[in-house]
Amino acid sequence: MAFYLAKRLGGMLLVLVLVSLLSFGIIWLVPGDPTSAFLDASATAEQATRLRHELGLDQPLWQQMVAWYGRLLHGDLGRSILLRRSVSVAILERLPVTLSLTALALAFAGLVGVAAGTLAATLQNRWPDQAIMAAALLGLSVPDFWLGLMLILLFAVQLGFVPTGGFVPFGESPSGWFRSIALPAATLALVQVGFIARMTRAAVLDVLHQDFIRTAAAKGLGRARVILCHALPNAAVPILTVVGIVAGAMLGGAVIVEQVFSIPGVGRLIVGAVLSRDYPVIQGGLLFLAAIYLTVNLAVDLLYAVADPRVRLE
Amino acid sequence: MRALPRLLGHRAFVTGAALVLVVVLAAISADWLAPYDPLRSAVRMRLRPPEAEHWFGTDHFGRDILSRMLFGARISLAIGLSTAMLTGLFGTMIGAAAGFFPRLDHPLMRLMDALMAFPAILLAIAVAAVLGASVANVIVALSVATTPHTARIVRASVLVVRRMDFIEAARAIGMGEARVLMRHVLPNVAGPLIVRMTYVFATAILAEAALSFIGVGPPPPAPTFGNIIANGRDFISDAPWITLFPGLAVVVSVLGLNLLGDGLRDVLDPRARA
Numbered sequence: 001m002a003f004y005l006a007k008r009l010g011g012m013l014l015v016l017v018l019v020s021l022l023s024f025g026i027i028w029l030v031p032g033d034p035t036s037a038f039l040d041a042s043a044t045a046e047q048a049t050r051l052r053h054e055l056g057l058d059q060p061l062w063q064q065m066v067a068w069y070g071r072l073l074h075g076d077l078g079r080s081i082l083l084r085r086s087v088s089v090a091i092l093e094r095l096p097v098t099l100s101l102t103a104l105a106l107a108f109a110g111l112v113g114v115a116a117g118t119l120a121a122t123l124q125n126r127w128p129d130q131a132i133m134a135a136a137l138l139g140l141s142v143p144d145f146w147l148g149l150m151l152i153l154l155f156a157v158q159l160g161f162v163p164t165g166g167f168v169p170f171g172e173s174p175s176g177w178f179r180s181i182a183l184p185a186a187t188l189a190l191v192q193v194g195f196i197a198r199m200t201r202a203a204v205l206d207v208l209h210q211d212f213i214r215t216a217a218a219k220g221l222g223r224a225r226v227i228l229c230h231a232l233p234n235a236a237v238p239i240l241t242v243v244g245i246v247a248g249a250m251l252g253g254a255v256i257v258e259q260v261f262s263i264p265g266v267g268r269l270i271v272g273a274v275l276s277r278d279y280p281v282i283q284g285g286l287l288f289l290a291a292i293y294l295t296v297n298l299a300v301d302l303l304y305a306v307a308d309p310r311v312r313l314e
Numbered sequence: 315m316r317a318l319p320r321l322l323g324h325r326a327f328v329t330g331a332a333l334v335l336v337v338v339l340a341a342i343s344a345d346w347l348a349p350y351d352p353l354r355s356a357v358r359m360r361l362r363p364p365e366a367e368h369w370f371g372t373d374h375f376g377r378d379i380l381s382r383m384l385f386g387a388r389i390s391l392a393i394g395l396s397t398a399m400l401t402g403l404f405g406t407m408i409g410a411a412a413g414f415f416p417r418l419d420h421p422l423m424r425l426m427d428a429l430m431a432f433p434a435i436l437l438a439i440a441v442a443a444v445l446g447a448s449v450a451n452v453i454v455a456l457s458v459a460t461t462p463h464t465a466r467i468v469r470a471s472v473l474v475v476r477r478m479d480f481i482e483a484a485r486a487i488g489m490g491e492a493r494v495l496m497r498h499v500l501p502n503v504a505g506p507l508i509v510r511m512t513y514v515f516a517t518a519i520l521a522e523a524a525l526s527f528i529g530v531g532p533p534p535p536a537p538t539f540g541n542i543i544a545n546g547r548d549f550i551s552d553a554p555w556i557t558l559f560p561g562l563a564v565v566v567s568v569l570g571l572n573l574l575g576d577g578l579r580d581v582l583d584p585r586a587r588a
Contacts, residue, residue: 014424015424015427015428015431018424018425018427018428019428019431019432021428022428022429022432026440026441026444027444137569137572137573137576138565138569140568140572141516141520141565141568141569141572142561142564142565142568143520143523143524143543143561143564143565143568144520144524145523145524145527145543146523146543146557146561146564149543149546149547149550149557149561150557150558150561152550153550153551153554153557157550157551248433249433251433252433252434252435252436253435255433255435255436255439256435256524256527256528259527259528260527267436270436271436271439271528274439274440274443274444274530275443275528275529275530277443282440286432286436286437286440289432289433289436290428290431290432291431293431293432293433294431
């Protein structure tokens with residue numbers, strides 16, 4: 001176990017180094033000068049030179065890279081050009097918003113998806129199965145931001161149940177927080193729940209064809225007990241895998257959904273930075289989200305051993 | 315060709331093929347079907363709701379939404395198809411190299427892991443923003459975001475195929491490595507690859523819409539599904555039809571492609587599920 005963990009952490013570190021290289025390198029792709037986005041047309045050449053010097057852009061590339069890694073080792077992602085403050089502080093401030101949005105959406109999608117998928121597997125090829133699978137496929141085909149706009153149109157504009165956008169911190173008003181985050185979380189969950197349902201169905205069906213299920217039924221256990229106590233736990237590993245994939249996908253989905261509902265999360269910060277070419281925030285934000293994603297992946301792999309004692313982590 | 319009769323008997327495949335065919339035909343015949351010029355604005359016809367002259371209403375420039383959707387389908391489908399082709403091409407090159415040449419496996423796949431660690435849509439947004447808004451750059455951005463997963467799928471299939479007896483037989487009769495790869499390994503990887511490309515086609519249409527919504531998609535005034543929806547956002551309470559109809563067009567196109575993909579998967583790649 002310890003050996004496995006060390007090996008995995010080593011592998012993750014290697015990928016993180018590559019991720020940091022790619023995050024750093026994305027700025028090389030920019031045609032022209034990254035500072036041009038921050039100077040108005042009246043700026044003199046002297047001002048441009050000074051800004052380039054302040055940002056260290058007048059140094060050779062290898063020195064910029066050494067500086068970037070030097071700061072990274074101290075947990076410093078640099079300073080935002082536009083916000084004029086530390087990138088890591090800006091990200092950490094917005095992190096609780098994004099995490100609560102994703103956690104709520106993941107809980108909802110996980111519960112509904114696993115329940116629907118299990119039900120569909122139990123009633124294979126009967127109409128509830130076909131209805132659930134049709135709904136799941138439809139959900140996978142809907143653009144997330146469009147669904148968000150439609151939900152705003154229905155629940156905020158027409159029915160007036162919730163505000164059309166904006167965010168209320170939990171500490172300020174828990175009910176206000178829930179009203180502000182309910183639609184975004186629902187949007188994020190609805191586009192992913194179909195994927196969880198499809199994978200759960202396949203995993204449970206796989207188990208249902210095995211001998212010990214027939215034995216359990218033969219010894220007189222009720223259908224519900226066979227499904228819940230025998231089939232579902234044995235389908236846990238593939239289900240965990242898909243929930244892990246969805247958790248990663250939701251980080252990406254949150255980027256878009258935060259934009260639709262004007263929620264001040266990490267995704268909105270990074271998209272804003274991309275649009276305004278605030279490249280220290282782009283580099284730091286990409287690296288940060290990738291690190292979260294890799295950590296989630298590792299956590300899911302470790303959970304395999306918890307979910308299924310037969311899994312040996314070596 | 316043995317697969318064709320089985321595909322035609324597959325309900326999901328046939329339904330998906332029909333939906334995709336409708337969208338493709340509509341896009342191809344946009345010149346004849348569109349009632350108006352998709353770019354012509356008419357100030358007096360601003361924000362008209364769906365009515366006899368404008369089935370799907372008009373936008374804030376008085377442009378006909380139906381006409382814009384028909385021409386938008388062209389660009390959206392072209393982006394989806396090109397992305398599917400490029401992910402197929404580069405995914406095959408990288409995946410085959412990694413799976414067939416053990417020395418390349420580790421470095422190539424770690425690089426793919428690193429690319430996959432970024433949320434795909436954010437990677438596409440960043441690349442598209444950095445390269446600048448154009449149809450070609452959107453295709454490049456979406457290909458960069460989708461290729462790592464394609465490469466992983468191809469590599470997995472290559473690893474299975476290269477251990478099979480007929481590969482050893484081909485080597486035993488003196489066939490060169492390159493020829494073994496091209497003539498015997500790759501044709502056996504085609505099934506999973508075609509399935510993946512179909513799903514990428516669908517994903518790319520969704521992603522183009524998201525990129526346009528963020529503001530890094532193909533630039534206006536040329537219509538795409540995504541930028542018509544993005545335009546409609548500011549008028550969502552007064553003129554919801556601008557957003558509603560192109561969104562439904564995306565759903566129909568993507569649903570069709572997903573059904574097509576499910577059918578292809580069941581027939582061409584029976585080991586994969588869900």
